[in-house]
Amino acid sequence: MKIKTFDIVFLIFLFVxxxxxxxxxxxxxxxxxxxxxxxxxxxxxxxxxxxxxxxxLSYGGRDVLGIPLLFYILALFxxxxxxxxxxxxxVLIISSLIFITYIIAKRITENEIxxxxxxxxxxxxxxxxxxxxxNITPYSIVYPVIFLLIYSFYRIEERFYLIMFIALxxxxxxxxxxxFLVAFSLVIYSILCYVENIEENGTKKDAVLLFILxxxxxxxxxxKKAFSVIGLSVxxxxxxxxxxxxxxxxxxxxxxxINIGIVPLLFGVLGTYFAIKNKNKDVFLLISLCITGIILLxxxxxxxxxxxxxxxxxxSIIAAVGFDKFLKYxxxxxxxxxxxxxxxxxxxxxxxxxxxxxxxxxVGIIKESTLTDNEIIPFLWIKNNTALSSTVLADLxxxxxxxxxxxRKSVFDTNFLLVKNSDKIFEEATSLFTAExxxxxxxLITKYDxxxxxxxxxxxxxxxxxxxxxxxxEKCFEKVFKDGPREIIKIVC
Amino acid sequence: xDQEKLSRLYAEGKTLLPLLIIVIxxxxxxxxxxxxxxxxxxxxSYNYARLAxxxxxxxxxLSYGGRFLVFNAYxxxxxxxxxxxxxxxxxxxxxxxxxxGIMALMLFYFILKKLETxxxxxxxxxxxxxxxxxxxxxxxxxxxxIIPIILALLSFLLLLHDKKTIAYPVFFATIFxxxxxxxxxxxxxTIYSVKTKSYKGLYLLLLVLLLLIPIIKLGLPEFIGFDNxxxxxxxxxxTFISExxxxxxxxxFAILLSLFGLKQLWxxxxxxxxxxxxxxxxxxxxxxxIRSLLYLNFFISMxxxxxxxxxxxxxxxxxxxxxxxxxxxxxxxxxxxxxxIGTLANALPNKDVIxxxxxxxxxxxxxxxxxxxxxxxxxxxxxGKRKNVMDENFFYAPSLNERYNxxxxxxxxxxxxxxxxxxxxxxIKYIWIDNTMKNGQVWNENDExxxxxxxxxxxxxxxxxxxxxxxxxxxx
Numbered sequence: 001m002k003i004k005t006f007d008i009v010f011l012i013f014l015f016v017x018x019x020x021x022x023x024x025x026x027x028x029x030x031x032x033x034x035x036x037x038x039x040x041x042x043x044x045x046x047x048x049x050x051x052x053x054x055x056x057l058s059y060g061g062r063d064v065l066g067i068p069l070l071f072y073i074l075a076l077f078x079x080x081x082x083x084x085x086x087x088x089x090x091v092l093i094i095s096s097l098i099f100i101t102y103i104i105a106k107r108i109t110e111n112e113i114x115x116x117x118x119x120x121x122x123x124x125x126x127x128x129x130x131x132x133x134x135n136i137t138p139y140s141i142v143y144p145v146i147f148l149l150i151y152s153f154y155r156i157e158e159r160f161y162l163i164m165f166i167a168l169x170x171x172x173x174x175x176x177x178x179x180f181l182v183a184f185s186l187v188i189y190s191i192l193c194y195v196e197n198i199e200e201n202g203t204k205k206d207a208v209l210l211f212i213l214x215x216x217x218x219x220x221x222x223x224k225k226a227f228s229v230i231g232l233s234v235x236x237x238x239x240x241x242x243x244x245x246x247x248x249x250x251x252x253x254x255x256x257x258i259n260i261g262i263v264p265l266l267f268g269v270l271g272t273y274f275a276i277k278n279k280n281k282d283v284f285l286l287i288s289l290c291i292t293g294i295i296l297l298x299x300x301x302x303x304x305x306x307x308x309x310x311x312x313x314x315x316s317i318i319a320a321v322g323f324d325k326f327l328k329y330x331x332x333x334x335x336x337x338x339x340x341x342x343x344x345x346x347x348x349x350x351x352x353x354x355x356x357x358x359x360x361x362x363v364g365i366i367k368e369s370t371l372t373d374n375e376i377i378p379f380l381w382i383k384n385n386t387a388l389s390s391t392v393l394a395d396l397x398x399x400x401x402x403x404x405x406x407x408r409k410s411v412f413d414t415n416f417l418l419v420k421n422s423d424k425i426f427e428e429a430t431s432l433f434t435a436e437x438x439x440x441x442x443x444l445i446t447k448y449d450x451x452x453x454x455x456x457x458x459x460x461x462x463x464x465x466x467x468x469x470x471x472x473x474e475k476c477f478e479k480v481f482k483d484g485p486r487e488i489i490k491i492v493c
Numbered sequence: 494x495d496q497e498k499l500s501r502l503y504a505e506g507k508t509l510l511p512l513l514i515i516v517i518x519x520x521x522x523x524x525x526x527x528x529x530x531x532x533x534x535x536x537x538s539y540n541y542a543r544l545a546x547x548x549x550x551x552x553x554x555l556s557y558g559g560r561f562l563v564f565n566a567y568x569x570x571x572x573x574x575x576x577x578x579x580x581x582x583x584x585x586x587x588x589x590x591x592x593x594g595i596m597a598l599m600l601f602y603f604i605l606k607k608l609e610t611x612x613x614x615x616x617x618x619x620x621x622x623x624x625x626x627x628x629x630x631x632x633x634x635x636x637x638x639i640i641p642i643i644l645a646l647l648s649f650l651l652l653l654h655d656k657k658t659i660a661y662p663v664f665f666a667t668i669f670x671x672x673x674x675x676x677x678x679x680x681x682x683t684i685y686s687v688k689t690k691s692y693k694g695l696y697l698l699l700l701v702l703l704l705l706i707p708i709i710k711l712g713l714p715e716f717i718g719f720d721n722x723x724x725x726x727x728x729x730x731x732t733f734i735s736e737x738x739x740x741x742x743x744x745x746f747a748i749l750l751s752l753f754g755l756k757q758l759w760x761x762x763x764x765x766x767x768x769x770x771x772x773x774x775x776x777x778x779x780x781x782x783i784r785s786l787l788y789l790n791f792f793i794s795m796x797x798x799x800x801x802x803x804x805x806x807x808x809x810x811x812x813x814x815x816x817x818x819x820x821x822x823x824x825x826x827x828x829x830x831x832x833x834i835g836t837l838a839n840a841l842p843n844k845d846v847i848x849x850x851x852x853x854x855x856x857x858x859x860x861x862x863x864x865x866x867x868x869x870x871x872x873x874x875x876x877g878k879r880k881n882v883m884d885e886n887f888f889y890a891p892s893l894n895e896r897y898n899x900x901x902x903x904x905x906x907x908x909x910x911x912x913x914x915x916x917x918x919x920x921i922k923y924i925w926i927d928n929t930m931k932n933g934q935v936w937n938e939n940d941e942x943x944x945x946x947x948x949x950x951x952x953x954x955x956x957x958x959x960x961x962x963x964x965x966x967x968x969x
Binding site: 447 | 737
């Protein structure tokens with residue numbers, strides 16, 4: 001029985017799906033603390049039918065902008081199958097990217113083997129796996145939607161894909177501000193076509209205009225408030241300057257290669273070269289996406305990992321052109337006798353440089369980044385033993401655990417949008433972990449109306465402290481919970 | 494009137510009437526939706542209403558604690574309008590801009606008509622102008638730019654009709670409404686003169702200006718040594734676009750459409766060079782004077798209309814996309830105007846502000862000096878009828894930079910001695926603070942600078958408080 005190409009793609013999809021699910025189901029918890037914000041939204045949607053538009057717990061109350069479409073989809077699964085259903089759905093959505101990358105690769109190369117290899121690469125981009133494994137992130141749906149949009153753009157002359165493009169053009173800006181990046185890419189694409197003297201089909205020109213207009217309209221409708229409150233900081237999602245610079249600190253080319261993977265990078269660059277040489281306009285759109293990603297990364301307008309993931313997936317698809325050219329080249333050389341060995345070697349190379357690092361990374365994520373049962377206890381303690389109106393100071397990453405798991409107000413968390421003076425809040429809140437002066441600490445504690453301070457093992461390691469230096473005065477600071485290195489201090493004065 | 498004239502008038506009316514109805518509705522909206530207990534919008538409108546009470550006075554005893562006033566014809570016109578219609582100055586300040594807005598639209602219409610713009614482009618340009626945020630702001634909020642813009646439009650219309658002898662005096666009249674609007678108009682006139690190669694009028698105008706020099710005995714005004722707008726380039730970008738929160742900003746959709754319009758114009762290459770230079774000049778002027786956007790808006794409206802017509806007539810390969818783009822553009826333009834109307838309807842001063850000044854007016858002595866951030870200065874003098882330390886009318890303001898630096902010191906110092914010396918210097922009796930000042934305009938923290946001193950020192954007593962305002966009395 002001959003194996004059909006689609007069967008192989010389906011097998012790759014199954015492999016990616018099982019791979020992700022295997023690690024996700026190792027634990028009932030999530031590997032990214034921001035997921036607990038998502039979980040809170042999902043639970044709220046499941047209960048009330050709509051998402052939280054005003055978050056009373058984050059930063060003592062702030063508006064939530066945009067429509068978290070993924071949370072609505074996951075809420076459906078959560079209400080039917082519980083937390084595991086949510087995990088399965090999330091993995092299913094992100095794994096579907098395999099089919100999309102395959103059809104795009106097939107479209108640009110018309111070479112099945114090359115397309116399969118590209119699809120395999122896209123499923124195991126190390127940074128993509130690390131950032132989307134066992135967590136609830138809007139990117140799980142955003143990436144498939146972006147590439148589906150691109151595919152429908154390619155085939156926009158056909159009515160079905162035209163409708164799909166229009167639907168996705170509305171959906172993407174509704175889901176995530178990353179739509180602005182796609183809009184920018186389409187502008188660069190138009191410029192590239194103009195520069196390269198490629199006559200673009202009329203419908204595609206109209207589609208570019210449509211997408212830009214829809215993105216602006218929806219973007220401004222939803223984020224107008226953010227623009228008027230925090231101005232152009234919206235572009236940086238109002239992330240404090242210190243965190244932004246931290247996320248780019250210590251990054252070197254070697255890291256980037258490892259994170260994206262040698263194969264997508266090598267064959268992606270090769271594919272780019274041939275695409276430009278042959279004026280392949282379909283690949284031009286993918287190249288535009290890469291250019292936009294790189295520009296936004298250089299200007300630090302895009303979060304480092306998001307930028308790399310986008311680059312990684314896009315390069316994987318462009319790599320199909322590289323694979324195609326490479327395999328065709330081999331067939332005209334003396335090595336053509338060994339073509340199957342070369343194909344097999346290529347797969348082995350992908351396994352070694354992409355799948356294995358992803359696997360090792362995934363083990364690390366589940367082991368080290370996921371909340372353990374012991375780590376949950378303090379949050380449950382806060383939930384069961386503190387007043388509903390209490391404000392708890394925990395480190396930035398744990399802020400969403402305070403709101404999501406303990407259901408109490410956090411001093412700060414990673415949702416910075418619409419937060420005024422996010423830089424100052426970040427600076428002052430983090431200073432409370434290292435402050436020495438009790439007077440200064442109490443000043444800030446009063447300012448932020450803090451009732452409890454949670455010191456986790458991670459917080460202690462991060463700030464290199466064993467305990468709060470100003471917390472010796474028992475009249476003011478009462479240790480109400482202690483479990484190993486984890487402690488909760490109540491402010492009593 | 495013969496039959497031909499009548500039918501021409503009828504045809505004109507058919508296009509103009511819907512536009513006039515739209516502009517009347519749009520310009521009335523902000524006041525229609527505004528709380529009826531409130532009156533005007535912003536600080537400038539109240540200031541001109543106050544000055545219109547005695548429009549020929551050249552000394553203002555309330556601004557900057559008392560200052561020489563450079564003549565501005567706007568309060569005079571406001572006063573005459575109020576007397577002519579027998580309405581109070583507040584109503585005049587609401588009505589006059591709307592009437593002038595209708596005039597501006599008509600003048601714009603006739604200018605485009607004279608430039609032989611086709612009917613559809615003409616109608617769309619006027620429509621886009623009528624629903625553009627800068628236009629709605631300009632002809633809703635009583636301000637000194639209203640009449641210079643009308644005069645500039647009128648003089649350009651007259652120039653197009655080759656009525657130079659009337660056009661130049663009309664143009665020259667803009668100088669009575671401030672130096673900035675005059676310079677902007679002069680720049681546009683220069684571009685026009687160079688394009689039409691009619692330099693005579695320009696020379697004449699410059700000659701008349703030279704004759705004015707001996708009249709100015711005051712010397713040059715003090716240059717502002719401080720940036721009266723926050724955050725430099727980012728803030729400029731934010732104010733440029735209405736959707737980013739700019740009160741008089743252009744709609745992003747009008748800008749996008751105008752790019753298509755520009756592309757269309759570019760088919761004629763350098764034929765429209767005057768338009769490109771005018772736009773570039775106004776963009777540069779914007780970095781010095783935000784309100785040059787009000788002039789730029791006329792160009793953007795015209796270009797956006799050309800852009801729409803281009804989009805309408807270009808070959809569309811997909812009807813669905815065509816339709817959706819049309820709907821989005823309409824929605825985009827409408828959403829801009831809805832947001833603008835909402836913003837203006839809810840603009841300050843609110844009831845709390847008005848109540849606080851009513852209290853101040855009731856409880857304080859007539860010659861009391863009230864201190865606040867300079868942006869609130871015109872409210873202090875107009876609503877509270879009390880002296881301010883500083884306001885936004887910088888032109889020929891006495892010791893402007895010194896007052897600004899002192900104000901900044903007072904707002905941000907925690908040193909009671911430094912604060913006291915400034916308070917004594919300006920004989921400050923009251924300090925007026927609102928929530929905007931506490932939420933970023935001046936301070937970010939409750940215990941910053943003067944806010945700390947007010948609570949910590951016994952030299953101040955909180956005299957009045959409501960949800961939005963605090964008034965502190967200097968008691969020491």
